[in-house]
Amino acid sequence: MSGTPPENRPGWHVFHGTGVPDGVPVDLPEAPPWRRFRGGPGLPPPPDDEEATRRRLGQVEPVPQLDEASIETVNAALLLRRPLLLTGPPGVGKSTLAYLVARELGLGRVLVWSIVSRTNLRDGLYAYDALGRAQAIAAWRAGGPDFPGADGVERGTGGQSLPSLGDFITLGPLGTALLPYDRPRVLLIDELDKSDLDLPNDLLHVLENGSYEVPELVRDSHDSMVVHISDPGERAMVRNGHVECREFPVVVITSNGEREFPAAFRRRCLPVEMTTPSREQLLAIVRNHFRALPADAENLVDLFLDRVSSGGTHSLDQLFNAVQLTTAGGLGDDGSGDRLLKMLLRDLSMGR
Structure with missing residues (x-):
C-alpha cells in the first residue's frame, strides 16, 4: 500500500496502523487546552490482555492495516482527544481498530461496551447491586450488631464491619475508561446504532466533560470509596462520588449504518468510513x-x-x-x- 513513510509524517502522527509496538509506550501529543481534565490522583497503567488482542490481531507484522486517510483521522482523534465514529458494513474490521491502537501505543487492555437495544448510559458508567447490599446488611444484622466502636464503625458480634457500599458498585466500561489514568484507556463502544434513540444524546455530556457522578456515592457520608471496575479483579477509589479523567480515553465507536446519529453527537466525533481491506x-x-x-x-x-x-x-x-x-x-x-x-x-x- 502506498502512503507517506512514517518518518515524513508530522510529529503528532504517533499511530501508523500496523498494531506493532515500538517496544516502549508511545508519548501522545499534548491535548489542546479545551480537552484537558483535572482528575486525580493518577492511577497506575492498566493490565494487558494479550490473549484477547491476539485473537483479534494475531501475530502482527509491520504492514498498515488501514488506508492512509483512516490513519490520518485516527491520529487527529488522538491529538484532539475526540471519539472516533467508525461506519461501514458488518465484518470489515471496525472493532479491530481499537485493538490496533491499544497494542501499537501500549495502552493496555481494551475496555469493551457492547450495545444492545436495551442499553442505557448508566449501564456503561456503573452498576449498583442494591439487592445484594440489602441482603448483606440483613445477614450482618442477623448476627446482632454491637454498639459502634471508638472509631465510629458499627460492627457485628463477630467483629465484622457493616458491608461497604463500594463492594456493591462496579464501574462499567465507560465509567472505568474515565478514571484518572496517567495514560488514556482504549474504549470500544461496539454497534452504537443498535441502541435506542436516546443513548447517543445521553453520551454527549460525558464525552464533552470527561466526568460523571455516582449518585449513591455522592449521598454516602464517606469522602472516598473503593469500588470494583471493569478490569477483572481490579478496584479503584472514587472520591466524593465524582469521577473525572486525567487523559481523555481513546474512544472507538462502531456503527453498521443502520441509522443516523444526531448532528450534535456527530460534531463531537471524527468519522472513519471502513471498507474491505486491500x-x-x-x-x-x-x-x-x-x-x-x-x-x-x-x-x-x-x-x-x-x-x-x-x-x-x-x-x-x-x-x-x-x-x-x-x-x-x-x-x-x-x-x-x-x-x-x-x-x-x-x-x-x-x-x-
Whole structure:
C-alpha cells in the first residue's frame, strides 16, 4: 500500500496502523487546552490482555492495516482527544481498530461496551447491586450488631464491619475508561446504532466533560470509596462520588449504518468510513492469524475479493473460515469443496 513513510509524517502522527509496538509506550501529543481534565490522583497503567488482542490481531507484522486517510483521522482523534465514529458494513474490521491502537501505543487492555437495544448510559458508567447490599446488611444484622466502636464503625458480634457500599458498585466500561489514568484507556463502544434513540444524546455530556457522578456515592457520608471496575479483579477509589479523567480515553465507536446519529453527537466525533481491506492488507491479516501464508491463501483472498466486488455483505471472518478449512484439508476433491466454499463465502445479506 502506498502512503507517506512514517518518518515524513508530522510529529503528532504517533499511530501508523500496523498494531506493532515500538517496544516502549508511545508519548501522545499534548491535548489542546479545551480537552484537558483535572482528575486525580493518577492511577497506575492498566493490565494487558494479550490473549484477547491476539485473537483479534494475531501475530502482527509491520504492514498498515488501514488506508492512509483512516490513519490520518485516527491520529487527529488522538491529538484532539475526540471519539472516533467508525461506519461501514458488518465484518470489515471496525472493532479491530481499537485493538490496533491499544497494542501499537501500549495502552493496555481494551475496555469493551457492547450495545444492545436495551442499553442505557448508566449501564456503561456503573452498576449498583442494591439487592445484594440489602441482603448483606440483613445477614450482618442477623448476627446482632454491637454498639459502634471508638472509631465510629458499627460492627457485628463477630467483629465484622457493616458491608461497604463500594463492594456493591462496579464501574462499567465507560465509567472505568474515565478514571484518572496517567495514560488514556482504549474504549470500544461496539454497534452504537443498535441502541435506542436516546443513548447517543445521553453520551454527549460525558464525552464533552470527561466526568460523571455516582449518585449513591455522592449521598454516602464517606469522602472516598473503593469500588470494583471493569478490569477483572481490579478496584479503584472514587472520591466524593465524582469521577473525572486525567487523559481523555481513546474512544472507538462502531456503527453498521443502520441509522443516523444526531448532528450534535456527530460534531463531537471524527468519522472513519471502513471498507474491505486491500489484497495486500488481507494477505497480511491472514499471515498474522495463521503465522504464515497457508497454501491457496492467495487464491482464497482473490475469490473473497471477487465476491465482495459483486455486491452484497461479506465478512472477514468468512475468509478466515475458508482458509482454516483449506489448511485443515477440509476441502475434498469430490466437489464438496466447491460447495463448502460457496457456503462459507455466501452473501450474508441474502438471509441464508
